[in-house]
Amino acid sequence: MATTDETDWAGLLVKVRDHQDRAAFAALFRHFAPRVKAFLMKSGAGAALAEECAQDVMATLWQKAHLFDPSRASVATWVFTIARNRRIDALRKARRAEPEELDWGPDPEPDQAEVMEAQQETERLGRALAALPASQRVLIERAFYGELSHSEIAAETGLPLGTIKSRIRLALEKLRHQLG
Amino acid sequence: MTTIRHHLSDQLLMAYAAGQLPEAFNLVVATHVSLCDECRARAASFDAVGGALLEEAEEIAMGEDALTRALERIEGLPQATRSEPLKPAGIFPAPLADYVGGDLSAVRWRKVGGGVKQAILPTGKDASARLLYIPAGTAVPDHGHRGMELTLVLQGAFADENDRFGRGDIEIADEEVEHTPVALAGEDCICLAATDAPLRFRGLIPRLAQPLLRI
């Protein structure tokens, strides 16, 4: 990948997935666990609970690695969804129904261009977030850190989400076509 | 897939991605997304916003022995292997079948009059979810638009003055919406409805007393 401090998280998670690679897991842990802990604390968890839940999230990352498809989502997005679900369990004690799993597993030979695109989305969105007016960025953060109720959430993000939607839409069409 | 014309709002999808919806709404969103690739893709794009926020988040150091503990912990953890997703054969997508404990035959309907039946699903109290069974040609019971009300069609269709809603379509109504939906002739209509207002049944009896069969 492009810059030196940018690690190939997807490559590491694929190693965890395919070879139960502990060194790869340790690298993922060092990067993501402190972020998950911060995310949970900003969402209202105390330090001890956040630490415990971050441990759970990373263990889930290990356990569910077989579901990770690097051509569908970036590792950061994947970790976020696990952390969000853990937060719902721990803090809101509500159940979150998940959509029906599609009949697609990780493609053993994913298209490398598609993988690259999916993995770069996080970085691209991060830049777009940073470029937003502060007031708007704060609203998005408050929504995701659980400070806004669903009726207070303003859906207009100002972020370029259309490209991500289109990419996934295309992949879904391809899949439906294959399932025929 | 049937053509779905009425979709989830960005607000609902973002709240779902952020984990901020009441349980009953989560169920409706997950059920619609199971039927709708368009909203599945939109939902994933909101997940990506969460991913970007996580990546940008400041770090808060884990305890000193955190990594050691994590490595010890995964030592004992089997990695689940991929199993074929369960694809329910009936009209309920997986998340709904999960709540009902099966398909249509597992629903414990209660008659509410005029041939209309309902079954309240067990969810958290901040919003409620129920299945509605409305015989073809019958008015949809007034589901009281206080707060927000979501109605997802699973079988048959209903229509109001302005629009038609078939399988997979979702109607999002708030306090301002005033309409008289009627289940269309043909197939009996089955819907999943959720509201964040307390359930009320006012309006049901009067309306059924003078059935609206005009459509």
Ligand SMILES: [Zn+2]
């Ligand atoms: Zn949709």
